[in-house]
Amino acid sequence: MKIKNILSLLLFLISFSFFAQSTKADEKREKIKAFKVSFLTTELELTSTEAEKFWPIYNAYDDKQFELRHLKMKTYLHKLDDDNLSSMTEKEAVALLSQMESTDKELYLLREKYMANLKKILSAKKILQLKKSEDDFNRKLLQQYRDKAAKD
Known part of the structure; x- marks a missing residue:
């Protein structure tokens, strides 16, 4: 697996547990989202015209992606815990695997549509800068999480 995929998965799992453990999950998600918006705005240097078109597309994509991944x-994950997995029938396992593949397809199609929409408003260079900035943000967030965990 590529390091970027590993980081994305790790960030997801950390954010998943981070949100699941908190009674203020929505507040924390919004705080992270605001931090991300600020970070991306600085990194991408969007024109006002680009920003006006970019943020609705980005936010819709981000929300749908979160919904698919989180929910x-x-x-x-609940169905894959040790107790459930050991008592699962082969038929149930096939059904769960099919559901997971379906979710992966949904995520792929969502990303494909998102990229097509981005290409209408941003240059290829800015799209690549967006990808790099998102990866940088994820690393920064992960580092903050590690630093906070080390203090606790």
């Missing part, structure tokens, strides 16, 4: 994966 559906939460169900999958």
Whole structure:
């Protein structure tokens, strides 16, 4: 697996547990989202015209991606705990695997549509800068999480 995929998965799992453990999950998610918006705005240097078109597309994509990953994966992780997995029939395992593949397809199609929409408003260079900035943000967030965990 590529390091970027590993980081993305790790960030997801950390944010998943971070949100699941908190009674103020929505507040924390919004705080992280605001931090991300600020970070991306600085990094991308969007024109006002680009920003006006970019943020609605980005936010819709980000919300749908979160929904797919958070809500559906939460169900999958619950079904994959040791007790459930050991008592699962082969038919149930096939059904769960099919659901997971379906979610992966949904995420792929969502990303494909998102990229097509981005290409209409941003240059290829800015799209690549966006990808790099998102990766940088994820590393920064992960580092903050590690630093906070080390203090506790």
